[in-house]
Amino acid sequence: MPMVHFPFVRYAPDQPLRPMLRIRVINPSKGIGLSTFGLIDTGADECALPARMASLLGYDLTSGARKEMRTGNGMTVAYSHHCKIEILSTDKVESGEPAIEYTIPHAPVDFMPNLHVALLGVGSFLNRFVLTVDYPNRTFSIRSP
Numbered sequence: 001m002p003m004v005h006f007p008f009v010r011y012a013p014d015q016p017l018r019p020m021l022r023i024r025v026i027n028p029s030k031g032i033g034l035s036t037f038g039l040i041d042t043g044a045d046e047c048a049l050p051a052r053m054a055s056l057l058g059y060d061l062t063s064g065a066r067k068e069m070r071t072g073n074g075m076t077v078a079y080s081h082h083c084k085i086e087i088l089s090t091d092k093v094e095s096g097e098p099a100i101e102y103t104i105p106h107a108p109v110d111f112m113p114n115l116h117v118a119l120l121g122v123g124s125f126l127n128r129f130v131l132t133v134d135y136p137n138r139t140f141s142i143r144s145p
Helices: 052-056
Strands: 004-007 020-027 032-040 047-050 065-071 074-092 098-112 118-120 130-134 139-143
Touching: 004 074, 020 098, 020 118, 032 052, 032 074, 047 052, 047 074, 065 098
Parallel strands: 032 118, 047 098
Antiparallel strands: 004 139, 020 032, 020 074, 047 118, 065 074, 074 098, 130 139
16 A cells, blocks of 8 residues: 555544544444544554444444453443454545545454544554654555555
8 A cells, every 4th residue: 555645634523633534344244334534543552433333333232342441531341343444545436436545354343432433543453554644734644564
């Protein structure tokens, strides 16, 4: 994957611009997917999604591996499931759909209550890339080593 420059994104009107990627998360056993933005989070050990997304992807939330975790908001419980994660281009192909820049076919994802944005953490995501963040210009780049 060549170096790609992505602009920072404002996830909600009252939020600051942040390094976020457009992603599609897919339940590989059911083929159900959803597109969202994922925040590049060098402080997160793994990828995490809001718990409400588990049922949208066809998972039984509590059937995943239960984990007690310490977050910035204190202790919480998460349920881990394996997902396919696609990084989507900011450009669209002829079909009108975004092109897929990179695919992680089998990534552990922690579904967490009280989480409102997808987090792209180190262990199952960022450790695959070289990440460069340009805060003054509000862009970031990722590339395969």
